[in-house]
Amino acid sequence: MDLKQLRCFLAVAEALHFGRAAARLNMLPTALGRQVRLLEEELGTPLLRRTTRQVATTPAGALLAEEARAILDRTALAARKVRAVAQAPGGSLRIGAIDSAAAGLLPDLLARFRAAQPEIAVRLVEAKSAEIVPMLHGGRLDLGFIRPPQTPEPGLAFRLLLQERPVAALPRRHPLARRRRLRLTELAGLPLILPPRRTRPHSHDGVVRLFAGLGLAPRVVQEAEEKQTIVNLVAAGIGVALLPEWAARMRVPGVVFRPVELPEGLDLPEWGLGVAWEEGSACAARTLFLAALEAGAAPPPRQAAG
Known part of the structure:
Protein backbone atom coordinates (compact mmCIF):
# COMPACT_ATOMS: atom_id res chain seq x y z
CA MET A 1 0.00 0.00 0.00
CA ASP A 2 1.21 3.49 -0.74
CA LEU A 3 -0.07 6.77 0.69
CA LYS A 4 -1.60 7.92 -2.59
CA GLN A 5 -3.76 4.81 -2.79
CA LEU A 6 -4.84 5.19 0.84
CA ARG A 7 -5.65 8.88 0.30
CA CYS A 8 -7.74 8.05 -2.78
CA PHE A 9 -9.60 5.22 -1.08
CA LEU A 10 -10.33 7.28 2.04
CA ALA A 11 -11.72 10.14 -0.05
CA VAL A 12 -14.20 7.74 -1.72
CA ALA A 13 -15.03 6.02 1.57
CA GLU A 14 -15.87 9.37 3.16
CA ALA A 15 -17.76 10.88 0.20
CA LEU A 16 -19.34 7.59 -0.99
CA HIS A 17 -19.21 9.11 -4.45
CA PHE A 18 -16.36 8.88 -6.96
CA GLY A 19 -17.14 12.21 -8.62
CA ARG A 20 -17.17 14.20 -5.38
CA ALA A 21 -14.08 12.42 -4.09
CA ALA A 22 -12.22 13.10 -7.34
CA ALA A 23 -13.15 16.79 -7.21
CA ARG A 24 -11.89 16.98 -3.62
CA LEU A 25 -8.54 15.51 -4.70
CA ASN A 26 -8.45 17.54 -7.93
CA MET A 27 -8.13 14.44 -10.13
CA LEU A 28 -10.22 12.63 -12.73
CA PRO A 29 -12.74 10.00 -11.51
CA THR A 30 -11.15 7.41 -13.81
CA ALA A 31 -7.72 7.98 -12.28
CA LEU A 32 -9.22 7.81 -8.79
CA GLY A 33 -10.99 4.55 -9.61
CA ARG A 34 -7.74 3.06 -10.92
CA GLN A 35 -5.94 3.81 -7.63
CA VAL A 36 -8.73 2.15 -5.63
CA ARG A 37 -8.70 -0.93 -7.87
CA LEU A 38 -4.92 -1.26 -7.47
CA LEU A 39 -5.33 -1.15 -3.69
CA GLU A 40 -8.08 -3.80 -3.81
CA GLU A 41 -5.88 -6.02 -5.98
CA GLU A 42 -2.97 -5.66 -3.59
CA LEU A 43 -5.10 -6.53 -0.55
CA GLY A 44 -6.98 -9.27 -2.38
CA THR A 45 -10.45 -8.15 -1.34
CA PRO A 46 -13.13 -5.67 -2.43
CA LEU A 47 -13.15 -2.49 -0.37
CA LEU A 48 -16.17 -0.84 -2.00
CA ARG A 49 -19.52 -2.01 -3.30
CA ARG A 50 -20.30 -0.13 -6.51
CA THR A 51 -23.69 0.08 -8.18
CA THR A 52 -25.06 2.49 -10.75
CA ARG A 53 -26.76 4.40 -7.93
CA GLN A 54 -24.47 4.28 -4.92
CA VAL A 55 -21.11 3.43 -3.44
CA ALA A 56 -20.73 1.73 -0.05
CA THR A 57 -17.82 0.30 1.91
CA THR A 58 -17.49 -3.44 2.49
CA PRO A 59 -16.65 -4.62 6.02
CA ALA A 60 -12.99 -4.76 4.97
CA GLY A 61 -13.32 -1.27 3.46
CA ALA A 62 -14.85 0.16 6.64
CA LEU A 63 -11.95 -1.25 8.68
CA LEU A 64 -9.36 0.08 6.24
CA ALA A 65 -10.97 3.54 6.24
CA GLU A 66 -10.35 3.83 9.99
CA GLU A 67 -6.77 2.62 9.66
CA ALA A 68 -6.09 4.79 6.60
CA ARG A 69 -7.35 7.90 8.37
CA ALA A 70 -5.01 7.24 11.31
CA ILE A 71 -2.05 6.46 9.01
CA LEU A 72 -2.52 9.62 6.96
CA ASP A 73 -2.94 11.75 10.08
CA ARG A 74 0.27 10.35 11.59
CA THR A 75 2.12 10.80 8.31
CA ALA A 76 1.02 14.43 7.99
CA LEU A 77 2.01 15.10 11.62
CA ALA A 78 5.43 13.53 11.07
CA ALA A 79 5.96 15.64 7.93
CA ARG A 80 5.04 18.81 9.81
CA LYS A 81 7.43 18.00 12.64
CA VAL A 82 10.31 17.27 10.29
CA ARG A 83 9.75 20.46 8.32
CA ALA A 84 9.50 22.49 11.53
CA VAL A 85 12.86 21.12 12.69
CA ALA A 86 14.39 21.84 9.29
CA GLN A 87 13.43 25.51 9.38
CA GLU A 164 -14.89 40.50 -3.83
CA ARG A 165 -17.25 42.22 -6.24
CA PRO A 166 -17.62 41.21 -9.87
CA VAL A 167 -16.68 43.44 -12.79
CA ALA A 168 -17.78 42.99 -16.39
CA ALA A 169 -15.09 42.69 -19.05
CA LEU A 170 -16.43 44.04 -22.35
CA PRO A 171 -15.05 44.63 -25.83
CA ARG A 172 -14.28 48.36 -26.09
CA ARG A 173 -16.73 48.77 -28.98
CA HIS A 174 -19.60 47.04 -27.19
CA PRO A 175 -22.62 49.36 -26.66
CA LEU A 176 -22.52 48.74 -22.89
CA ALA A 177 -18.89 49.86 -22.74
CA ARG A 178 -20.11 53.48 -22.87
CA ARG A 179 -21.78 53.02 -19.46
CA ARG A 180 -19.91 53.76 -16.21
CA ARG A 181 -21.76 51.04 -14.25
CA LEU A 182 -23.87 48.08 -15.34
CA ARG A 183 -26.75 46.14 -13.90
CA LEU A 184 -26.54 42.36 -13.89
CA THR A 185 -29.81 42.15 -15.82
CA GLU A 186 -28.16 44.01 -18.70
CA LEU A 187 -25.67 41.17 -19.11
CA ALA A 188 -28.32 38.45 -19.23
CA GLY A 189 -28.51 36.92 -22.67
CA LEU A 190 -25.11 38.22 -23.80
CA PRO A 191 -22.55 35.64 -24.98
CA LEU A 192 -20.48 34.79 -21.91
CA ILE A 193 -16.98 33.38 -21.44
CA LEU A 194 -16.81 31.20 -18.34
CA PRO A 195 -14.19 29.01 -16.61
CA PRO A 196 -14.92 25.26 -16.80
CA ARG A 197 -16.45 23.88 -13.63
CA ARG A 198 -14.21 20.81 -13.57
CA THR A 199 -11.06 22.86 -13.00
CA ARG A 200 -12.44 26.15 -11.63
CA PRO A 201 -15.53 25.23 -9.56
CA HIS A 202 -15.55 28.42 -7.44
CA SER A 203 -15.14 30.77 -10.42
CA HIS A 204 -17.72 28.89 -12.48
CA ASP A 205 -20.31 28.56 -9.72
CA GLY A 206 -19.83 32.17 -8.64
CA VAL A 207 -20.94 33.46 -12.03
CA VAL A 208 -23.76 30.94 -12.42
CA ARG A 209 -25.08 31.83 -8.95
CA LEU A 210 -25.21 35.52 -9.87
CA PHE A 211 -27.59 34.83 -12.73
CA ALA A 212 -29.51 32.18 -10.77
CA GLY A 213 -30.31 34.86 -8.19
CA LEU A 214 -32.29 36.59 -10.95
CA GLY A 215 -33.91 33.38 -12.10
CA LEU A 216 -31.69 33.31 -15.20
CA ALA A 217 -29.04 31.06 -16.72
CA PRO A 218 -25.92 32.45 -18.43
CA ARG A 219 -25.50 32.00 -22.15
CA VAL A 220 -22.06 30.39 -22.23
CA VAL A 221 -20.35 30.45 -25.64
CA GLN A 222 -16.78 29.69 -24.63
CA GLU A 223 -14.90 28.18 -21.69
CA ALA A 224 -11.38 29.19 -20.69
CA GLU A 225 -9.49 28.49 -17.48
CA GLU A 226 -7.09 31.40 -16.98
CA LYS A 227 -8.19 34.99 -16.39
CA GLN A 228 -5.67 36.36 -18.89
CA THR A 229 -7.01 34.02 -21.57
CA ILE A 230 -10.59 35.05 -20.80
CA VAL A 231 -9.75 38.74 -21.14
CA ASN A 232 -7.97 38.11 -24.45
CA LEU A 233 -11.05 36.26 -25.72
CA VAL A 234 -13.14 39.29 -24.74
CA ALA A 235 -10.75 41.49 -26.71
CA ALA A 236 -11.31 39.24 -29.72
CA GLY A 237 -15.06 39.91 -29.51
CA ILE A 238 -16.06 36.34 -28.62
CA GLY A 239 -18.13 37.41 -25.64
CA VAL A 240 -18.17 39.21 -22.29
CA ALA A 241 -17.01 37.96 -18.90
CA LEU A 242 -17.67 38.45 -15.20
CA LEU A 243 -14.43 38.51 -13.24
CA PRO A 244 -13.18 39.44 -9.75
CA GLU A 245 -12.51 43.16 -9.40
CA TRP A 246 -8.72 42.73 -9.30
CA ALA A 247 -8.89 41.66 -12.97
CA ALA A 248 -9.59 45.30 -13.89
CA ARG A 249 -5.88 45.92 -13.28
CA MET A 250 -5.09 43.96 -16.43
CA ARG A 251 -4.40 46.23 -19.36
CA VAL A 252 -5.47 44.49 -22.55
CA PRO A 253 -6.07 46.58 -25.68
CA GLY A 254 -9.70 46.53 -26.75
CA VAL A 255 -11.12 45.60 -23.33
CA VAL A 256 -12.85 47.77 -20.74
CA PHE A 257 -13.98 46.82 -17.25
CA ARG A 258 -17.17 48.09 -15.64
CA PRO A 259 -18.47 47.54 -12.08
CA VAL A 260 -21.67 45.53 -11.84
CA GLU A 261 -24.52 46.49 -9.52
CA LEU A 262 -26.03 43.47 -7.81
CA PRO A 263 -29.45 42.97 -6.21
CA GLU A 264 -29.47 43.60 -2.47
CA GLY A 265 -29.15 40.54 -0.26
CA LEU A 266 -27.55 38.39 -2.95
CA ASP A 267 -25.33 35.80 -1.27
CA LEU A 268 -21.91 35.45 -2.93
CA PRO A 269 -19.94 32.72 -1.10
CA GLU A 270 -17.83 31.90 -4.16
Whole structure:
Protein backbone atom coordinates (compact mmCIF):
# COMPACT_ATOMS: atom_id res chain seq x y z
CA MET A 1 0.00 0.00 0.00
CA ASP A 2 1.21 3.49 -0.74
CA LEU A 3 -0.07 6.77 0.69
CA LYS A 4 -1.60 7.92 -2.59
CA GLN A 5 -3.76 4.81 -2.79
CA LEU A 6 -4.84 5.19 0.84
CA ARG A 7 -5.65 8.88 0.30
CA CYS A 8 -7.74 8.05 -2.78
CA PHE A 9 -9.60 5.22 -1.08
CA LEU A 10 -10.33 7.28 2.04
CA ALA A 11 -11.72 10.14 -0.05
CA VAL A 12 -14.20 7.74 -1.72
CA ALA A 13 -15.03 6.02 1.57
CA GLU A 14 -15.87 9.37 3.16
CA ALA A 15 -17.76 10.88 0.20
CA LEU A 16 -19.34 7.59 -0.99
CA HIS A 17 -19.21 9.11 -4.45
CA PHE A 18 -16.36 8.88 -6.96
CA GLY A 19 -17.14 12.21 -8.62
CA ARG A 20 -17.17 14.20 -5.38
CA ALA A 21 -14.08 12.42 -4.09
CA ALA A 22 -12.22 13.10 -7.34
CA ALA A 23 -13.15 16.79 -7.21
CA ARG A 24 -11.89 16.98 -3.62
CA LEU A 25 -8.54 15.51 -4.70
CA ASN A 26 -8.45 17.54 -7.93
CA MET A 27 -8.13 14.44 -10.13
CA LEU A 28 -10.22 12.63 -12.73
CA PRO A 29 -12.74 10.00 -11.51
CA THR A 30 -11.15 7.41 -13.81
CA ALA A 31 -7.72 7.98 -12.28
CA LEU A 32 -9.22 7.81 -8.79
CA GLY A 33 -10.99 4.55 -9.61
CA ARG A 34 -7.74 3.06 -10.92
CA GLN A 35 -5.94 3.81 -7.63
CA VAL A 36 -8.73 2.15 -5.63
CA ARG A 37 -8.70 -0.93 -7.87
CA LEU A 38 -4.92 -1.26 -7.47
CA LEU A 39 -5.33 -1.15 -3.69
CA GLU A 40 -8.08 -3.80 -3.81
CA GLU A 41 -5.88 -6.02 -5.98
CA GLU A 42 -2.97 -5.66 -3.59
CA LEU A 43 -5.10 -6.53 -0.55
CA GLY A 44 -6.98 -9.27 -2.38
CA THR A 45 -10.45 -8.15 -1.34
CA PRO A 46 -13.13 -5.67 -2.43
CA LEU A 47 -13.15 -2.49 -0.37
CA LEU A 48 -16.17 -0.84 -2.00
CA ARG A 49 -19.52 -2.01 -3.30
CA ARG A 50 -20.30 -0.13 -6.51
CA THR A 51 -23.69 0.08 -8.18
CA THR A 52 -25.06 2.49 -10.75
CA ARG A 53 -26.76 4.40 -7.93
CA GLN A 54 -24.47 4.28 -4.92
CA VAL A 55 -21.11 3.43 -3.44
CA ALA A 56 -20.73 1.73 -0.05
CA THR A 57 -17.82 0.30 1.91
CA THR A 58 -17.49 -3.44 2.49
CA PRO A 59 -16.65 -4.62 6.02
CA ALA A 60 -12.99 -4.76 4.97
CA GLY A 61 -13.32 -1.27 3.46
CA ALA A 62 -14.85 0.16 6.64
CA LEU A 63 -11.95 -1.25 8.68
CA LEU A 64 -9.36 0.08 6.24
CA ALA A 65 -10.97 3.54 6.24
CA GLU A 66 -10.35 3.83 9.99
CA GLU A 67 -6.77 2.62 9.66
CA ALA A 68 -6.09 4.79 6.60
CA ARG A 69 -7.35 7.90 8.37
CA ALA A 70 -5.01 7.24 11.31
CA ILE A 71 -2.05 6.46 9.01
CA LEU A 72 -2.52 9.62 6.96
CA ASP A 73 -2.94 11.75 10.08
CA ARG A 74 0.27 10.35 11.59
CA THR A 75 2.12 10.80 8.31
CA ALA A 76 1.02 14.43 7.99
CA LEU A 77 2.01 15.10 11.62
CA ALA A 78 5.43 13.53 11.07
CA ALA A 79 5.96 15.64 7.93
CA ARG A 80 5.04 18.81 9.81
CA LYS A 81 7.43 18.00 12.64
CA VAL A 82 10.31 17.27 10.29
CA ARG A 83 9.75 20.46 8.32
CA ALA A 84 9.50 22.49 11.53
CA VAL A 85 12.86 21.12 12.69
CA ALA A 86 14.39 21.84 9.29
CA GLN A 87 13.43 25.51 9.38
CA ALA A 88 16.24 27.90 10.18
CA PRO A 89 15.99 30.13 13.30
CA GLY A 90 14.93 33.04 11.11
CA GLY A 91 12.24 30.82 9.70
CA SER A 92 10.52 30.48 6.38
CA LEU A 93 6.94 30.97 5.31
CA ARG A 94 5.32 29.03 2.49
CA ILE A 95 2.19 30.71 1.18
CA GLY A 96 -0.26 29.29 -1.34
CA ALA A 97 -2.53 31.77 -3.09
CA ILE A 98 -5.27 31.74 -5.69
CA ASP A 99 -5.01 34.34 -8.44
CA SER A 100 -7.24 36.89 -6.70
CA ALA A 101 -4.94 36.93 -3.67
CA ALA A 102 -1.69 36.69 -5.61
CA ALA A 103 -2.61 39.62 -7.86
CA GLY A 104 -4.75 41.73 -5.55
CA LEU A 105 -4.18 41.28 -1.83
CA LEU A 106 -0.68 39.90 -1.36
CA PRO A 107 1.77 42.18 -3.22
CA ASP A 108 1.50 45.13 -0.81
CA LEU A 109 1.24 42.87 2.23
CA LEU A 110 4.30 40.85 1.22
CA ALA A 111 6.30 44.02 0.61
CA ARG A 112 5.51 45.31 4.11
CA PHE A 113 6.18 41.92 5.70
CA ARG A 114 9.55 41.55 3.96
CA ALA A 115 10.55 45.04 5.07
CA ALA A 116 9.69 44.29 8.71
CA GLN A 117 10.93 40.68 8.75
CA PRO A 118 13.83 40.47 6.28
CA GLU A 119 15.21 37.33 7.94
CA ILE A 120 12.09 35.31 7.05
CA ALA A 121 12.24 33.70 3.61
CA VAL A 122 8.83 33.81 1.92
CA ARG A 123 7.93 31.33 -0.80
CA LEU A 124 4.78 32.00 -2.84
CA VAL A 125 2.97 29.17 -4.63
CA GLU A 126 0.18 30.14 -7.02
CA ALA A 127 -2.49 27.44 -7.26
CA LYS A 128 -6.22 26.77 -7.09
CA SER A 129 -8.12 26.36 -3.82
CA ALA A 130 -8.57 22.63 -4.50
CA GLU A 131 -4.79 22.27 -4.81
CA ILE A 132 -3.88 24.47 -1.83
CA VAL A 133 -6.04 22.65 0.76
CA PRO A 134 -4.26 19.25 0.49
CA MET A 135 -0.90 21.05 0.52
CA LEU A 136 -1.90 22.65 3.84
CA HIS A 137 -2.98 19.29 5.25
CA GLY A 138 0.25 17.67 4.07
CA GLY A 139 2.46 20.32 5.67
CA ARG A 140 3.77 21.61 2.33
CA LEU A 141 2.28 25.07 2.92
CA ASP A 142 2.00 27.18 6.07
CA LEU A 143 -0.77 29.49 4.85
CA GLY A 144 -3.26 29.41 2.01
CA PHE A 145 -5.31 32.23 0.53
CA ILE A 146 -8.37 30.45 -0.84
CA ARG A 147 -12.08 30.70 -1.52
CA PRO A 148 -14.31 29.70 1.43
CA PRO A 149 -14.61 25.90 1.58
CA GLN A 150 -18.05 24.73 0.46
CA THR A 151 -18.19 22.49 3.55
CA PRO A 152 -16.12 22.75 6.75
CA GLU A 153 -12.69 21.24 6.16
CA PRO A 154 -11.65 19.07 9.16
CA GLY A 155 -8.40 20.21 10.75
CA LEU A 156 -8.31 23.47 8.82
CA ALA A 157 -8.67 26.92 10.36
CA PHE A 158 -10.23 29.49 8.03
CA ARG A 159 -10.67 33.25 8.36
CA LEU A 160 -12.75 35.20 5.85
CA LEU A 161 -10.92 38.36 4.82
CA LEU A 162 -13.05 40.09 2.21
CA GLN A 163 -15.87 39.77 -0.26
CA GLU A 164 -14.89 40.50 -3.83
CA ARG A 165 -17.25 42.22 -6.24
CA PRO A 166 -17.62 41.21 -9.87
CA VAL A 167 -16.68 43.44 -12.79
CA ALA A 168 -17.78 42.99 -16.39
CA ALA A 169 -15.09 42.69 -19.05
CA LEU A 170 -16.43 44.04 -22.35
CA PRO A 171 -15.05 44.63 -25.83
CA ARG A 172 -14.28 48.36 -26.09
CA ARG A 173 -16.73 48.77 -28.98
CA HIS A 174 -19.60 47.04 -27.19
CA PRO A 175 -22.62 49.36 -26.66
CA LEU A 176 -22.52 48.74 -22.89
CA ALA A 177 -18.89 49.86 -22.74
CA ARG A 178 -20.11 53.48 -22.87
CA ARG A 179 -21.78 53.02 -19.46
CA ARG A 180 -19.91 53.76 -16.21
CA ARG A 181 -21.76 51.04 -14.25
CA LEU A 182 -23.87 48.08 -15.34
CA ARG A 183 -26.75 46.14 -13.90
CA LEU A 184 -26.54 42.36 -13.89
CA THR A 185 -29.81 42.15 -15.82
CA GLU A 186 -28.16 44.01 -18.70
CA LEU A 187 -25.67 41.17 -19.11
CA ALA A 188 -28.32 38.45 -19.23
CA GLY A 189 -28.51 36.92 -22.67
CA LEU A 190 -25.11 38.22 -23.80
CA PRO A 191 -22.55 35.64 -24.98
CA LEU A 192 -20.48 34.79 -21.91
CA ILE A 193 -16.98 33.38 -21.44
CA LEU A 194 -16.81 31.20 -18.34
CA PRO A 195 -14.19 29.01 -16.61
CA PRO A 196 -14.92 25.26 -16.80
CA ARG A 197 -16.45 23.88 -13.63
CA ARG A 198 -14.21 20.81 -13.57
CA THR A 199 -11.06 22.86 -13.00
CA ARG A 200 -12.44 26.15 -11.63
CA PRO A 201 -15.53 25.23 -9.56
CA HIS A 202 -15.55 28.42 -7.44
CA SER A 203 -15.14 30.77 -10.42
CA HIS A 204 -17.72 28.89 -12.48
CA ASP A 205 -20.31 28.56 -9.72
CA GLY A 206 -19.83 32.17 -8.64
CA VAL A 207 -20.94 33.46 -12.03
CA VAL A 208 -23.76 30.94 -12.42
CA ARG A 209 -25.08 31.83 -8.95
CA LEU A 210 -25.21 35.52 -9.87
CA PHE A 211 -27.59 34.83 -12.73
CA ALA A 212 -29.51 32.18 -10.77
CA GLY A 213 -30.31 34.86 -8.19
CA LEU A 214 -32.29 36.59 -10.95
CA GLY A 215 -33.91 33.38 -12.10
CA LEU A 216 -31.69 33.31 -15.20
CA ALA A 217 -29.04 31.06 -16.72
CA PRO A 218 -25.92 32.45 -18.43
CA ARG A 219 -25.50 32.00 -22.15
CA VAL A 220 -22.06 30.39 -22.23
CA VAL A 221 -20.35 30.45 -25.64
CA GLN A 222 -16.78 29.69 -24.63
CA GLU A 223 -14.90 28.18 -21.69
CA ALA A 224 -11.38 29.19 -20.69
CA GLU A 225 -9.49 28.49 -17.48
CA GLU A 226 -7.09 31.40 -16.98
CA LYS A 227 -8.19 34.99 -16.39
CA GLN A 228 -5.67 36.36 -18.89
CA THR A 229 -7.01 34.02 -21.57
CA ILE A 230 -10.59 35.05 -20.80
CA VAL A 231 -9.75 38.74 -21.14
CA ASN A 232 -7.97 38.11 -24.45
CA LEU A 233 -11.05 36.26 -25.72
CA VAL A 234 -13.14 39.29 -24.74
CA ALA A 235 -10.75 41.49 -26.71
CA ALA A 236 -11.31 39.24 -29.72
CA GLY A 237 -15.06 39.91 -29.51
CA ILE A 238 -16.06 36.34 -28.62
CA GLY A 239 -18.13 37.41 -25.64
CA VAL A 240 -18.17 39.21 -22.29
CA ALA A 241 -17.01 37.96 -18.90
CA LEU A 242 -17.67 38.45 -15.20
CA LEU A 243 -14.43 38.51 -13.24
CA PRO A 244 -13.18 39.44 -9.75
CA GLU A 245 -12.51 43.16 -9.40
CA TRP A 246 -8.72 42.73 -9.30
CA ALA A 247 -8.89 41.66 -12.97
CA ALA A 248 -9.59 45.30 -13.89
CA ARG A 249 -5.88 45.92 -13.28
CA MET A 250 -5.09 43.96 -16.43
CA ARG A 251 -4.40 46.23 -19.36
CA VAL A 252 -5.47 44.49 -22.55
CA PRO A 253 -6.07 46.58 -25.68
CA GLY A 254 -9.70 46.53 -26.75
CA VAL A 255 -11.12 45.60 -23.33
CA VAL A 256 -12.85 47.77 -20.74
CA PHE A 257 -13.98 46.82 -17.25
CA ARG A 258 -17.17 48.09 -15.64
CA PRO A 259 -18.47 47.54 -12.08
CA VAL A 260 -21.67 45.53 -11.84
CA GLU A 261 -24.52 46.49 -9.52
CA LEU A 262 -26.03 43.47 -7.81
CA PRO A 263 -29.45 42.97 -6.21
CA GLU A 264 -29.47 43.60 -2.47
CA GLY A 265 -29.15 40.54 -0.26
CA LEU A 266 -27.55 38.39 -2.95
CA ASP A 267 -25.33 35.80 -1.27
CA LEU A 268 -21.91 35.45 -2.93
CA PRO A 269 -19.94 32.72 -1.10
CA GLU A 270 -17.83 31.90 -4.16
CA TRP A 271 -16.63 35.52 -4.33
CA GLY A 272 -15.21 35.46 -0.81
CA LEU A 273 -11.49 35.37 -0.10
CA GLY A 274 -9.92 34.11 3.09
CA VAL A 275 -6.82 32.65 4.67
CA ALA A 276 -6.48 29.08 5.92
CA TRP A 277 -3.91 27.06 7.85
CA GLU A 278 -3.59 23.66 9.46
CA GLU A 279 -4.84 23.68 13.04
CA GLY A 280 -2.40 22.54 15.70
CA SER A 281 0.73 23.17 13.64
CA ALA A 282 3.35 25.56 14.99
CA CYS A 283 4.92 28.20 12.76
CA ALA A 284 6.31 31.42 14.23
CA ALA A 285 6.56 33.08 10.82
CA ARG A 286 2.89 32.37 10.15
CA THR A 287 1.90 33.91 13.48
CA LEU A 288 3.74 37.10 12.55
CA PHE A 289 2.18 37.18 9.11
CA LEU A 290 -1.34 36.67 10.47
CA ALA A 291 -0.75 39.49 12.94
CA ALA A 292 0.27 41.75 10.06
CA LEU A 293 -2.80 40.69 8.13
CA GLU A 294 -5.05 41.37 11.12
CA ALA A 295 -3.54 44.79 11.69
CA GLY A 296 -3.74 45.76 8.05
CA ALA A 297 -0.35 47.39 8.42
CA ALA A 298 3.31 46.50 8.57
CA PRO A 299 3.97 43.88 11.26
CA PRO A 300 5.95 45.05 14.28
CA PRO A 301 9.66 44.32 13.99
CA ARG A 302 11.07 41.62 16.22
CA GLN A 303 12.72 42.77 19.42
CA ALA A 304 16.45 42.14 19.57
CA ALA A 305 17.41 39.31 21.86
CA GLY A 306 18.96 40.25 25.18
